[in-house]
Amino acid sequence: MLSRVAESLFWMSRYFERAENTARFLDVNFNLLLDLDSITPVDHPNYWKPLIMVMSDPEHFNSLYQEYDAHSVTDYLVFNRKNSNSILSSISMARENARSIIESISSEMWEQLNNLYHFLQSVSPQQVHSDPYSFYKEIKNASHLFQGITDNTFSHNEGWAFVQIGKYLERADNAARLIDVKYHMLTTSPARHSDLVSGSVDIIQWMAVLKSCSALEAFRKVYLSKIDPENILSFLILDRSFPRSIAFSICAAQEALWRISGSSPHRYANNVDRLIGKMEAEMSYATVEEILQQGVRPFLEEIEQGLARIGEQLHLLYFAYHTPKIEPADISEALPFTGLDGRRANWSQSQQQQ
Known part of the structure; x- marks a missing residue:
């Protein structure tokens, strides 16, 4: 497999997963405010700032907007092309990666991704604010449909393994960021009760953390007692059977990497397999x-940094453009292949935000 094809498959999958996670977090936050509206004021910026902290850069947001509210945060995370992590930017970049390898993916995959891209082009901010539930449901369902189409129409070869790696590395990173921000805010907020989650506001917010990972129903089946921060941490970080936990995502990414390299539990073939193992x-x-x-x-910061190192080593091993180390006496003979029109092939996406 060409490295540019593998890289495009990896980033196509990763950007699609990123868009779904952003839609999921925004949808849960809107529902959280509806639940809290009857018992506490919900116009405080702290209900919107965590979304920027999880999904993007607060400094960049502050340079474009005056305050944290529903309109500014939604515009930044959904429509703003200056934000490389917005839903529109993520789907656009996923589509560009798919378009560059359209001969390598199934026509159903391209059709689904292209339909979602054109749907986003037709939606206005006013429509999202008037009916956020329907909009975010469309994004999430489109992502689930794309993953199902990929599993059923794309050969489970090396290319499919790179799709899985991109999806699960992105999922683990987003889960770690969400838990980090939300756990810190909830445990450092002024306690009004002797028990952290004894108040209804705290319970609703912890439920929102689980809903952000689509984990509330699965969590209830494992932990029948009241919602407890330690149980939530155990489930979202360490549970090996829930597909959106950090442990499950890392294990799935490791298995996909092993399919490519041939590594095993007691023998690693390269530095990427060593780090993820x-x-x-x-x-x-x-x-x-x-x-x-x-x-x-x-x-959680160690996990985020570890995932970043895995992404860097993955790029160097499978995607990076390698030039010859030894040059012959005739410099003209030492020039590497430069692609079409005599230019160096622009295959690397290392400058894109991982």
């Missing part, structure tokens, strides 16, 4: 007590 082993033997003792934020 080390992270998977640490997650396998971690406990909630150890996470709390170390500190939730430091633990």
Whole structure:
């Protein structure tokens, strides 16, 4: 497989997953405010700022908008092309990657991705504000349909493995960021009760954290008692059967990498497999007590940094353009292949935000 095809498959999948996660977080936040509206004021910026902290850069947001509210945050995370993490930007870049390898993917995959792109072009901010539920449901359903089409119409070869790697690395990163921000805000807010989650506001907010990962129903089936922060951490970080937990995502990404390299549990073939194998082993033997003792934020920051290192090594190993190290005496003979029109092939997306 050509490295440019593998890279485009990886980023196509990763950007689609990013768009779905953004839509999921915004949808849950709107529903959270509806639930809280009858018992507490919901016009405080703290109900919107965490979304920017999870999905993008607060400094960049502050340079474009005056305050954190429903209109500004929605515009920034949905429509703003200056924000590389907005839904419109993510789907646009996923489409560009798919278009560059249209001969390598199924026609159904391209049709689904192209339909979603044109749907976003036709939607106005006023429509989203008037009916956010329908809009975000459309994005989430489109992502689920795309993943189902990919699994059923795309050969499960090396290309499919790169699609899985992109999806699960992005999912693990988003989950870590969400838990980091939300857990820190909820546990450091002024306590009005002796128990952190005894108040109705706290319970609703912890439920929103689970809903952001589509985990509320699955969590209830495992933990029948009241919602507890330690149980939520255990489920969203360490549970190996829930497909949106961090541990499950890392394990799935590792299996996809093994399909490509041929590594095994006791033998790694390259540095990418070593890094993700080390992270998977640490997650396998971690406990909630150890996470709390170390500190939730430091633990999740290590995961985020580890995922970034895996992404960097993945790029260097499979996607990067490698020039010859030894040049012959005749410099003209040492020039590498430069692609069409004598220009160097622009295959790398390393400058894009991972």
